[in-house]
Amino acid sequence: MRRAFLYGRDEHTGRCFEHRKQWIEDRLLELAEVFALDICAYAVMSNHYHVVLHINAARAEAWTLREVVDRWHQLCKGSPFSQRFTRNEALNAAELARLEEVAAEWRERLMDISWFMRMLNESIARQANREDGCTGRFWESRFKSQALLDERALAACMAYVDLNPIRAKMADTPETSDHTSIQWRIWAARDGKQPHQLFPFAGSPREPMPVGLPFQLQDYLELIDWSGHYLREDKRGAINEQVPPILDRLQIDPRHWLYLNRNFESRFKCLVGAAHLVRNACQRLGKRWAQEIRDSERYENNLNRLEKLNPMRFQ
Structure with missing residues (x-):
């Protein structure tokens, strides 16, 4: 990696590459206008970035x-x-x-995530190499991806991405989290709008269901604000405040939700969702990812156990 900091401040040389974060954000939004891929959430950090994509076939x-x-x-x-x-x-x-x-x-x-990532990463690598006056590899390895199979997985992954700067102590609140989708959404929501660059919130599932994220925007913003509060304060004990309604609709225990806010990426690998959905996906793909199924079953068992121990869902 040329011992170069990707797009943050290099503590060894003192050079600042913060402007490269804007490269990533601009190119990400630009490519979304070309590809049949909708951006649900993203966060550009100092040495990596996350993006949640919807394939609009x-x-x-x-x-x-x-x-x-x-x-x-x-x-x-x-x-x-x-x-x-x-x-x-x-x-x-x-x-x-x-x-x-x-x-x-x-x-x-044009609806393939691999091609989307290729066009994004190659263009950033060329810009960085020109700026550094060198050639060669820029990114450490190929991107890693996880398939989100249900609403709970989608909500947990989006929140994990949107809360990245707070979890890394780079920002105190979602609205001050630069180079993130949540900042765009909050700014637009103040004017009663949704940013056209991002996949819109379409509200709770219903028939007919319009194209968009299956949540209410206000519910999601409240959830992010509530979750960010616990991450900032690093609270791991009792949950005394009112729990956002969206967690009850998704049947996610608040303590498990906060655990996922910190560990979603490491907790799951390729497939994320209910165990029966993971099994079906494995069959369709012709894969035998036993670990993926065990992780999903363990997650569901933990939810059921917490529900029995704490039927009120919060303390």
Whole structure:
């Protein structure tokens, strides 16, 4: 890694790379406008970043050939046929068929998280190398990902990401957490809006369910504020304050919620959700991730045990 601090302050050389955090944030939001991927949450830290993504396959499938080509050209040069196509030059039947075949592959890539991360990380690496006047590898390794299989997993992961700066003692409150999605959401909420760059909150599940996160925005903001308070004070004992209603709807014990706020990333590996959903996912993927199933079952058993010990759900 060239012993370089990625995008924070290098204590050994005294050089500051804080401006690279803005590179990450800007590129992340820019790519979300190109890909069929919605940003649910993100946090750019000093030596890593987190992002929660929603794959919007329906949107990608609805794109016309022109839209697919135009979007791909924002990332790459494309092909000679696609270049001619964008210039409105006539293509014969064979050339058009070949373009449609290639565009089908581009459509798949435009809803692929691996391609999204590739475009994001490569561009940041090139910028950093130019700034440092060197070549070579910038990122330590390939990104790690977790599939969120239900509402509880989604809420826990989003909160873990949004609370990253508070947990790392880089900020005191969510609204002062720079380079995070929660800061964007709070600023927009003050004007009664939701930021268009982020996947919107659509409210509690219902039929028909609009596209968006299955929570009320106000409920989520209250949950983040409540959770951040306990992280700041490092309170690990009794929970005496009123518990946010969203935890009751999701049937998550407050103590388990606070535990996940600190340990979500290390607690789960590839699949996160109810045990039966993890089993189904393993079957569909043809995997035998026994550890993933055991972790989910252990988590559910702990929830059930706490429910029996504390039916009021808080002290």
